[in-house]
Amino acid sequence: MLYAQVSAAEKRRVFRERLASGELLRVPGAFNPLSARLIERKGFEGVYISGAVLSADLGLPDIGLTTATEVASRGAQIAQMTNLPTLIDADTGFGEPMNVARTIQSLEDAGISGAHIEDQINPKRCGHLDGKSVVDADTAVKRIRAAAEGRRDPNFLIMARTDIRAVEGLPAAIDRAKALVDAGADAIFPEAMRDLGEFEAMRAAIDVPLLANMTEFGKSELFTVDQLRDVGMNIVIWPVSLLRMAMGAAERALDTLIGEGNLASQLDAMQHRADLYDLIDYEDYNSFDQNVYTFTVER
Structure with missing residues (x-):
């Protein structure tokens, strides 16, 4: 009755523990608190909170129009309704490095289990659209370092998303991912991988957990859970799928x-x-x- 029976701290601990086990966590995207409860009821391992879904929920395109307050508020509503860990899309961190640190603390206060910060320029674009631009390596590193230094709960997962694959190619994505791990990223979200071979290459180069984005109508093929598990992925998200179905x-x-x-x-x-x-x-x-x-x- 009412809200989740598992504390935010315990959700984060469990999330970290399961990621460390090497298993593949299935994390569908919730489009509201009730759908998060349904995801839990069906036996999935986590709930994803997509920036594209939050924007669409407001009738807006996914181009960085939402505010940190809106994202944290909606994230809190979803997180409090499920006992599962929640991973949220924090876009580019909503400002300069100090803003990124504040964003992380706001998401901690909202009961979220982890967040990813990306390396696109502001205003950002949906990760599977053409015409993206990314910031330089120094700016990307500063965002992740600020996120890692800003958190207060060491179990809050700092994930770095890189969109550089679509701009400069796979070798650049691998180099960027390594730099982001060195900056303090606990996990990497390599956006818009083209095929399983690219996921395999990323896995061979990166030691931290990796996320695969299986969004429909995008750059990546819609691989199965088994295929992604076989190439060493640790998290798979279907960010907008339930909203599209609904x-x-x-x-x-x-x-x-x-x-x-x-x-x-x-x-x-x-x-x-x-x-x-x-x-x-x-x-x-x-x-x-x-x-x-x-x-x-x-x-």
Whole structure:
């Protein structure tokens, strides 16, 4: 009932422990707190909070328009609703190195388990679009060093994302990743890898945990969990998938309303009310009310 029963500190500890084990953690993207609870219910190992999803939730494109406050606030709402660790997209850190450090502390306070900071210029672009630009190595390193120095909980995961593969090629991505690890990154997110061979090359060169982004309609093929596990990936995210599925279903429902006048033909595609009530622990709330408010007013 209400919020997660596992503390933020314990979620971070477990996240670190599972990453250190070498297993592949499956981390779908939640588009709201309820979907985070569903991810947990289905047995996944973590919840991802995508910057693209947070932007889309506000009706905005993913070009760096959201603020650190908006991201931390929505991240807190999602994190408090699940016992799973949460990894959040912190874009470029929302400013200069001091801003990056403050962003990390805000995300710690929000109950998040880890965040990734990328090396794009401001304003940024979606990682799988053409026309990206990245900052120089010194600027990228300063962002990650500030993030690592800014955190207060040593178990908060600092992940460095590099977008340089699409700009300068794979060797540059490997060199950039090494520099970011030296700067204090606990894990690396190599964005827009083209094939499994590139993931393998990154794995051979980098000792820290690696993340694979399996976003649809992007630069990377949609590899399976088994394929990514075989080349040594440690985290796989599907950042926007649930939002895309939900919005596709919403559009079909609206079209049905226009064409048929009601949604009777779509009932089998809906989450049943009983399943929704079960997911939000409706019965526990009802029992709590009955146990607390059992008095009578004498007249």
